[in-house]
Amino acid sequence: MNNQENVLYIPKIELGIVIDHIPAGKGLKILDIISRYEEMKDVVVTLGQNYYSKKLGKKDLIKLQMEYLAPEIIQHISIVAPGVTIKAIKDFKVHNKVVVHPPKEIRNLLECKNPKCITNQEKHIGTKFTAVDDTIKEVKCNYCERVFKLSELDVINR
Ligand SMILES: [Zn+2]
The missing domain is CATH 2.30.30.20 (Aspartate carbamoyltransferase regulatory subunit, C-terminal domain)
Structure with a gap:
């Protein structure tokens, strides 16, 4: 299986935020966090569970149809799931990518x-x-x- 085929398992989005490399099982926890914020109430969210990951074995993945994720939400996620990657997608491409770590x-x-x-x-x-x-x-x-x-x-x- 090559990388190209791997990518095809996860439908691409045109614009949005992808929270990637979530350790399998923690996706729900992150969804719970996201749902606590008023501004996230109407955002379209997709949760993928147990995707194959070279790094983690299995991983969860969350897609948000929104342009901008507030820093306080990112901080919150970083505490519950340190090391996840947050990607901003524009025109189906990764526009920006950060690996989040908890603050000191x-x-x-x-x-x-x-x-x-x-x-x-x-x-x-x-x-x-x-x-x-x-x-x-x-x-x-x-x-x-x-x-x-x-x-x-x-x-x-x-
Ligand atoms: Zn105390």
């Missing part, structure tokens, strides 16, 4: 797992986590100073 500082997006943390006692206080090192696999709560794996923290429901 994450504000008001994740819930602290420490029930005694002040951010859980007084909800008006926003949360803030800072990466422990460059890999950004672990983050530290700026309030209670506990360290958590980024993957174990839940996103605040809003």
Whole structure:
């Protein structure tokens, strides 16, 4: 099977955003995030699951019929699925492509797992986590100073 044939499995779009290289199974999680944003309410979304991927074995893929994805949504996605590729498509071609990584500082997006943390006692206080090192696999709560794996923290429901 050559690359050309591989591409044909995924129908091309003329204009839009493609979130690619999503680890299989995480596509639904990303859809959940996207649906939390008011501005995404009317966007046409296609989810593909379990596509063949040389890099990942299996991958999910999301297509959005829109021109521009807000930075806060991209940041949100980067935390839930670090390493996914976000591509902007124009005239059926990849116009722009970025691999997303979580930021070193994450504000008001994740819930602290420490029930005694002040951010859980007084909800008006926003949360803030800072990466422990460059890999950004672990983050530290700026309030209670506990360290958590980024993957174990839940996103605040809003
Ligand atoms: Zn905390």
